[in-house]
Structures are given as C-alpha cells and as structure tokens.
Amino acid sequence: MKADISDLFSSNKGVLDFDETSGDVQGVVATGMIPDYIRIPDDGIRVRGQFRSAGQFIYLTGTVTVRYKTNCDRCLREIEEESSFDFRRSIAVSGGAGRGQPAPDDGVDREDVIAAKDGAVDLDPVLAEEIALAIPTHFLCSEDCPGLCPVCGRLRSDPECRCAEKKEIDPRLAILKKLLDNSEEV
Numbered sequence: 083m084k085a086d087i088s089d090l091f092s093s094n095k096g097v098l099d100f101d102e103t104s105g106d107v108q109g110v111v112a113t114g115m116i117p118d119y120i121r122i123p124d125d126g127i128r129v130r131g132q133f134r135s136a137g138q139f140i141y142l143t144g145t146v147t148v149r150y151k152t153n154c155d156r157c158l159r160e161i162e163e164e165s166s167f168d169f170r171r172s173i174a175v176s177g178g179a180g181r182g183q184p185a186p187d188d189g190v191d192r193e194d195v196i197a198a199k200d201g202a203v204d205l206d207p208v209l210a211e212e213i214a215l216a217i218p219t220h221f222l223c224s225e226d227c228p229g230l231c232p233v234c235g236r237l238r239s240d241p242e243c244r245c246a247e248k249k250e251i252d253p254r255l256a257i258l259k260k261l262l263d264n265s266e267e268v
C-alpha cells in the first residue's frame with residue numbers, strides 16, 4: 083500500500099489525512115514478517131491516519147485495522163478475527179524541497195525513520211512490522227471451547243466421543259488390579 087503525500091507539499095496546511103483500505107496485501111505478506119497462522123484477505127487492512135510536516139521530517143500517526151482468519155488453538159476450527167492498533171513513524175523525504183538528512187542529535191529514533199520517494203511512502207514494511215508486533219499469538223473460538231479429545235479427535239462436547247466415560251472406569255480397574263496383585267503376594 084502506497085500513500086501519496088505530494089499534496090502535503092503543494093498545500094500549505096502541512097497536514098494530510100488519509101484513510102485507505104488495501105486492495106492487495108501481497109506487499110505486506112512478502113515482507114515475511116506476518117506469522118503464518120494469520121491469513122489476511124486482500125481487502126483486510128485498513129489504515130487511517132495523518133501525515134504532518136514538521137521541520138526536516140514528516141510525522142505519520144495512524145491506526146491499523148486488520149481482519150484475518152486463523153484457527154482456534156483448542157479445536158482448530160477456522161475463526162475470523164479483527165485487531166486494531168495505533169502506530170507512529172517519522173519519514174525522511176529524499177529529494178524534497180529543502181529537506182535533507184536528519185541531524186544525528188534530533189532525538190528521532192533511527193529505527194523508526196522510513197523514506198519517502200517520489201512523493202509517496204511505501205507503507206507495506208511499516209504495516210507488516212506493526213501487525214507482526216501487535217497480533218495475538220493465541221486464539222480461541224470461544225472462552226469455553228472444550229477442545230478436541232486426544233483419543234478420538236472429536237470435539238470433547240461431541241456426544242459421539244465417549245472416551246471420557248471409559249477413562250472414568252480406568253482408575254477403578256487399576257485399583258482392582260492392585261488389590262488382586264497384593265492378594266497374590268500374601
């Protein structure tokens with residue numbers, strides 16, 4: 083996703099609002115930063131925010147909303163989730179009017195500086211980084227998801243699964259066996 087910031091220079095406001103929904107998330111996925119348990123549809127990323135021109139930099143503050151499919155940790159069912167989070171970046175403009183490289187003691191974290199080229203900012207690496215950091219690592223289809231039976235592979239709440247009933251009998255059999263073993267020893 084590219085943000086056109088040329089209006090920021092042509093207008094004198096020094097502020098540019100934007101609200102974009104992705105049409106293609108390949109650029110974000112291609113960074114390799116999105117965990118593979120997250121599947122984002124092409125229109126799954128929305129970015130709202132503001133570019134603000136200040137001195138040598140442009141400051142970007144925004145909110146990312148990402149819709150994705152993943153799987154429940156317990157029952158593996160596919161579920162749809164949505165996460166929203168805020169982010170900010172400083173942008174160094176190359177070839178911009180009167181804008182040079184930032185001075186080393188300007189208090190700006192080098193790691194957070196991205197470059198604008200030909201009046202546009204490539205947001206894909208930023209979005210990938212933010213999504214990778216903010217996305218949860220565990221998902222449940224519901225808080226009380228019973229999970230899968232390790233014996234038959236059905237949902238534990240499935241009436242077809244009777245493995246738990248069998249398990250209840252097992253300890254009693256074990257005690258009986260122990261008693262028999264002991265009586266043999268006497």
Ligand SMILES: [Zn+2]
Nearest residue numbers: 154157223227
């Ligand atoms: Zn589940």
Ligand SMILES: [Zn+2]
Nearest residue numbers: 231234243245
């Ligand atoms: Zn079972």
